[in-house]
Amino acid sequence: MASRVVLDAGPLVALIDREDRFHNWTIAQTKTLESRVELVTCEAVLSEAFFLTRHVPGNVAALFSFLEGGAIRLAFNLSENLPATAALMRKYSDVPMSIADACLVRMSEIDERTRIFTLDSDFKIYRRHSRQSIPLIFPAP
Numbered sequence: 001m002a003s004r005v006v007l008d009a010g011p012l013v014a015l016i017d018r019e020d021r022f023h024n025w026t027i028a029q030t031k032t033l034e035s036r037v038e039l040v041t042c043e044a045v046l047s048e049a050f051f052l053t054r055h056v057p058g059n060v061a062a063l064f065s066f067l068e069g070g071a072i073r074l075a076f077n078l079s080e081n082l083p084a085t086a087a088l089m090r091k092y093s094d095v096p097m098s099i100a101d102a103c104l105v106r107m108s109e110i111d112e113r114t115r116i117f118t119l120d121s122d123f124k125i126y127r128r129h130s131r132q133s134i135p136l137i138f139p140a141p
Helices: 009-016 023-033 043-052 059-068 079-091 099-110
Strands: 003-007 037-041 072-074 115-117
Touching (some): 003 099, 043 059, 059 072
Parallel strands (some): 003 037, 037 072
């Protein structure tokens, strides 16, 4: 089974927005991952990505093409993970943690082999199972 990479909104936005400062880095990272991993995300991340790319021509077509073409798969059910996701948001309310971030952390708890592909430095603060750092694909400082 291929390893899983959980995709956050930042890299998803950078993939389709050529003006994003992380566009080239994200494209390069994605190319190195393509054949070796399964890219997964959740509906909350998609919602953020649609909002953040509302100014990008063709954003809707691009985002849906990732899903319809199988490049990215939805792999989280919030209803089934509501207590754990809510607990994460309560724990990190001082950050504050978005629902999308909580879903991604929870996804990394469910399958500990996963890494989170993100541009959000808050993931350096978050811990899965309260104490484990989360493996990240994150740009070097």
